[in-house]
Amino acid sequence: MPRSDGELMVAFQEGDQDAFATLYDRHGRALVNFFYKMCYDRALAEDLMQDTFLKLLRARGKYRPEASFKTFLYTVAKNLWIDRHRSQKAAPKTVSAEVRAQEDGATLGDLLEANAESPVARLADREAADLVRTALLGLPEAQRIVFVMAEAQGLRYREISDILGIPVGTVKSRMNAAVTQLRGMLGRVLK
C-alpha cells in the first residue's frame, strides 16, 4: 500500500530522502503545470516549481502530520508565486515574437512555427491552446489562481480557502466570476 503524502513528509523529516523524491514525483508535474497556467512561461514555471520544493526542504520542520500535505505544498507555492509575481511586475520579461529574426523580415514566431514538425496536424490543438492561454491570462490574478487550483489542480474549495486565506464563499464567487469571464472570451469556440 503506497504511503500517503503526509506519511512521506514525516518520513522525510526523519531522514528518509527517498520519501522526498517520491513526493516530487507525485506533485512535480502538477505543480509545474499550476505555475505554467498562472504565467504561461515555461522557464518561470519550472523555476517556481523547483523553488517550491527547495522551500519545502527548508520549511520541512514546520509540517505537521495532522495537516494536509497538499495544502501545505500549495501554500508554499502560492507564497512563492505572489513574491515572484510582485517582484517581476515592474519589468516586462517576455520577448516579442514580432522581433525581426532574420534579414528577410521573418519573425521569431515565423521561425519557430516553421520548425514545427507537423504544423497542419497540430494547428487545431495549437489554436485551442493559444485561446486557453489568452483567456486564462486575461483573468484577474485573484480569479485565475482560484480557477487554476480548482479546475486544473483538483483542489477543493476548502483547501483553496486555507491556502489563499480567504473565506470559502469568496473562493466560490471568484470561481463563478472566472467561469463567466472565460465563457465570454471562449464563447466562439464553445458554441
Next chain:
Amino acid sequence: MRQELIDLLLGELDPAEAEALKARIRGEPELQRELFELESLFGLMRRGEAVEPLGATRAAVVAAAARVRTPLLVQLRALPGLVAYRFRRSARFRIAVISLAAHVVLIAILAHILLRRDADPRADVSPYVTFKDGPAEDIKPAHEFQARLLQRRLPQSTRLRQYGVEGQEQAIEKGIGTLLTRQRPDGSFGDAGETGYAALALLAQGDCSAQATARGYAIRIACGDILAEAKRGQAHGAMLAALVEDFSLSYAFMNEFERMGYQTAIRQLVLAVPDDDISREALLLARLAGFAIPAGRDLGDAALVVSGDRTKLLDAAPTRLRVTAALARGRLSPDPDLAKAWAAPLFEKAMADLEAGKASGVVLLTLQSPYRL
C-alpha cells in the same frame, strides 16, 4: 444556479445534493445546455498545454534533499519506541524543553565569552581608531575591522554597539565608500579589494543594512565600477550573484546594466569567468538571461555559451539553463552572422574542452522566451 453546476462539475456537492441537482437537470433543457457549456469549457481548459518538468530539475531537487541533514530532534523522535504519534508528541515536548534549556546555557556561555573579550577595551577600539584616523596608505586594519563589523563578528561593547548603530543608520554607506575610494586613489581598485568586495556582497544581500540608500550605493559601486572593470575574484562573483539573486535589487541592477549597455557588460563578464570556477558567474549569467531583456530586445545579445562542469552549473542555476544549439544555429538572433561570430569561438572551445575531457558538458545559456526551444 450556475454556481451549483460548477460545484457539481468540481465534485464539491455531497452525494445527495448532486443527485438532486442531476434529477433537476434531466427535467430542464436550459440547465442541460448550461451544464454542457460548462463541461465544454472545462474540457477546453484541459486541452491547454501541459508541460513536463525537466529531468535536470528533479536531479537538482533530489540532490538538494540529499544534502539536508536530519535534525537531532527528529532523529531522537524517530527512535524505536517513539514511533506512535502520541509518544512522539510527548517526546517532542520534552525534547523542546531540553533544547530550550540547552539554548539558554549556550547563550550564557557565548555572553560570558563576549564579556571576557569586552574586558580589553583595546580589542575593539583600536581597529575603529585605525579606520577613522589611520593614514590612507595603511588601510589593512580598516578592511579587517569593516569586514568584521559587517559580519557582526565584533564584540558588542558599548562603544562598538554605538558604532554598529551608526553603521546601521548612516556609517556603513559612508564607510564602504571610504573603504573603496581609499583603496583606489588612482581610480583603480588595486589589489586589496577582496575585503571591500566581501563587505559589499554582505551589504548587497541586506545582511548589514536594510537601508535603501546603502543598497543603492552598493549597487552603484557594483555596477558602475566593478562590473565595468570586469574585476575577477570570488567576492566579486558572490556579490554579483547576490545582487541578481535578490529580486528587489535586480531591477535597479538592470537599470544600471542597461545604462552601461548590457551587451558590452555581458561580454566583459564572460571574459572574466575564471576557467576553474564558473559556477557563480554562470549563476549570474543565467539570472541575467532570465531577467534582463525587455520586449523587443535583441535576443542573441543575451545568449551565451559557457563551458565547464555541467553538474555545477545545473546545481547553481538549473532552471534558466537550456542545452540547446539555438544560438549556434543563429535561430535566436536578429543578426545570425553576428551571433554566430560571437558564439562560435566560445562554442568551439566548449566542444573542444568536452572532447578533451576537460568539461563534462556544454551549456548554452539562452534568453528565455515564451516559446519552447
